[in-house]
Amino acid sequence: MLASWVEQHPEFVTSTLEAGMKLGDDVRGTDAAVWLRAAVGAQTGGLRRVAPVLAVEVAGLEEERALREKVAWYLDHGVAVVWLVLPESREVVVLDRHGELRLAAGQQLPAAEELPGLTPDVDRFFSQLR
Numbered sequence: 001m002l003a004s005w006v007e008q009h010p011e012f013v014t015s016t017l018e019a020g021m022k023l024g025d026d027v028r029g030t031d032a033a034v035w036l037r038a039a040v041g042a043q044t045g046g047l048r049r050v051a052p053v054l055a056v057e058v059a060g061l062e063e064e065r066a067l068r069e070k071v072a073w074y075l076d077h078g079v080a081v082v083w084l085v086l087p088e089s090r091e092v093v094v095l096d097r098h099g100e101l102r103l104a105a106g107q108q109l110p111a112a113e114e115l116p117g118l119t120p121d122v123d124r125f126f127s128q129l130r
Contacts, residue, residue: 001125002032002056005118012053012115013037022047023077028070031085032056034115051078053114058085064093071095080114090126 002014018029033052040050055074057067064086071082075097084093094101094109103109103122111119 001120002034002054002118006034009116011037013040015048019052020047021052022049023051026073026077028073030055030070030074031058034118051080053079054081054083054112054118055079056083056085059087081112083109085125087126087129090122090129092122092125 002016006012006014012034014032014034016032018031019033020027020029021033027047030052032054033048033056034054035048035050035052040048051074055071057070059067064084067084071084074082075095080096082095084095086093090105092103092109094103096112101110105123105126107122109119109122111117
């Protein structure tokens with residue numbers, strides 16, 4: 001989903017599978033992330049040292065509560081939007097500096113000013129679970 005959106009928005013780049021970043025003295029890896037291309041520069045194979053615009057975490061072995069600690073870290077380090085994808089309940093929680101919104105099947109993620117046109121349906125996150 002993010003890759004197809006980035007194809008339409010070449011001013012962004014995306015990474016998945018523990019997309020690594022070093023912000024301040026801390027290193028974190030997120031399940032997926034979107035960065036402004038101009039902010040990250042050329043890919044060096046190392047950790048990104050700029051906060052992504054979007055960080056995505058998928059609940060698996062880590063419960064939602066544990067992931068919320070990561071969310072707080074992301075927001076404190078300049079990430080604009082975080083999506084928590086919750087396969088068990090088939091919900092997506094959208095978090096930013098203004099608060100959070102929990103969305104379920106049949107709903108659409110709201111547009112974020114920093115991510116034009118990225119408003120997927122919640123159902124799209126769980127299409128392989130049907």
